[in-house]
Amino acid sequence: MEFLPYDRVDPEQVRRLNLLGLGYYLGPERVARMRRLDPRFGGDFALYAVEDGQVLAQTGLLEVTLRTVAGEEKAGALWAVCTLPGHARRGVARALLTEAHRIFTERGYRFSFLTTSRSLVAHHLYRDLGYRDLAPMATAFAPASLKPPDDSWSLTSPGLTPEVAGTAWNIWRDAFRGRLGFVRPRAFLAAAEAGGDLEPQGIRLISRRGQPVGYAFVRSGPAQVRVLELAAPAGVYRDAVLALAGEGPLVMTGLVEGPEVGALRALGFAVLESYGRLMVCCLGGSSEPTLQVEQLLGVEQGRLWLGQLDHT
Numbered sequence: 308m309e310f311l312p313y314d315r316v317d318p319e320q321v322r323r324l325n326l327l328g329l330g331y332y333l334g335p336e337r338v339a340r341m342r343r344l345d346p347r348f349g350g351d352f353a354l355y356a357v358e359d360g361q362v363l364a365q366t367g368l369l370e371v372t373l374r375t376v377a378g379e380e381k382a383g384a385l386w387a388v389c390t391l392p393g394h395a396r397r398g399v400a401r402a403l404l405t406e407a408h409r410i411f412t413e414r415g416y417r418f419s420f421l422t423t424s425r426s427l428v429a430h431h432l433y434r435d436l437g438y439r440d441l442a443p444m445a446t447a448f449a450p451a452s453l454k455p456p457d458d459s460w461s462l463t464s465p466g467l468t469p470e471v472a473g474t475a476w477n478i479w480r481d482a483f484r485g486r487l488g489f490v491r492p493r494a495f496l497a498a499a500e501a502g503g504d505l506e507p508q509g510i511r512l513i514s515r516r517g518q519p520v521g522y523a524f525v526r527s528g529p530a531q532v533r534v535l536e537l538a539a540p541a542g543v544y545r546d547a548v549l550a551l552a553g554e555g556p557l558v559m560t561g562l563v564e565g566p567e568v569g570a571l572r573a574l575g576f577a578v579l580e581s582y583g584r585l586m587v588c589c590l591g592g593s594s595e596p597t598l599q600v601e602q603l604l605g606v607e608q609g610r611l612w613l614g615q616l617d618h619t
């Protein structure tokens with residue numbers, strides 16, 4: 308078995324593998340857009356286990372910038388891990404991820420991150436490989452009625468034009484300035500759209516006196532409004548939630564414990580643990596860093612910020 312980056316494997320086999328393993332479309336034009344927009348994919352984009360010319364398994368490779376209490380550092384992250392169903396349980400994913408860790412270590416990273424669901428067999432694989440749960444994710448369900456904020460607040464659905472994406476990025480940067488976690492590149496939202504993680508019509512700008520102060524990404528269904536992410540500065544977070552609640556019953560997903568979750572509880576939301584997990588592996592085995600990753604990211608203090616769109 309050999310391990311090859313995206314550019315050295317057959318894109319058609321990659322497309323089939325992703326549909327079979329993840330139900331995800333990863334055709335060559337999507338790959339090209341993702342790479343063009345998001346510098347975090349680096350040169351390799353993804354790594355493949357190949358045997359006799361057949362692409363058996365994939366892991367995406369990402370170089371993330373971590374903001375920690377000790378400053379910024381680069382780290383690795385894995386995404387879209389999958390094995391061809393006909394080759395499952397032969398140790399292919401284990402071998403592939405071990406190789407990904409070797410590459411990360413060679414690049415000088417101390418940590419590898421990923422998000423997953425505890426309900427998947429992949430969770431066992433990751434634990435076996437040395438990952439541990441860093442933060443559980445929660446879902447918040449809105450109470451039956453929420454009082455709307457005063458009428459200085461308004462909600463618009465402008466679509467994700469480059470200008471709107473720029474506004475949203477600025478809001479995100481300002482809202483979470485003191486927080487720790489993954490730093491988003493400027494083109495983050497455009498890249499998330501290219502990767503199929505968000506629908507351009509799902510953006511809502513939340514404005515006060517006509518000035519956008521917050522935004523949200525929603526997937527609206529007949530009976531609920533699923534919120535992938537809501538960003539607004541702490542001082543107006545509560546009112547921004549109330550403004551968005553005008554759209555329908557809110558279900559906020561992928562939440563990590565922090566001030567926003569506290570604000571939701573205070574509004575009467577039921578906050579329940581989900582199966583979602585952010586996991587971390589300390590690369591290099593025994594050399595556990597002086598400051599544990601939990602401390603570096605202020606997990607206990609609620610300083611870590613992670614949105615559903617950061618999921619790998």
Ligand SMILES: CC(C)(COP(=O)(O)OP(=O)(O)OC[C@H]1O[C@@H](n2cnc3c(N)ncnc32)[C@H](O)[C@@H]1OP(=O)(O)O)[C@@H](O)C(=O)NCCC(=O)NCCS
Nearest residue numbers: 328388389390395396397398399400401423428429431432
């Ligand atoms: C998760 C996945 C990539 C594992 O691929 P794989 O090549 O079959 O994995 P391996 O053979 O290397 O297995 C490594 C370990 O994973 C765990 N594992 C894998 N399949 C398992 C299963 N069906 N039941 C329980 N544990 C399982 C075991 O701990 C296994 O070690 P063991 O065989 O020594 O007990 C594969 O099941 C898959 O593609 N699933 C669908 C896509 C997916 O859920 N991806 C993860 C997204 S976060």
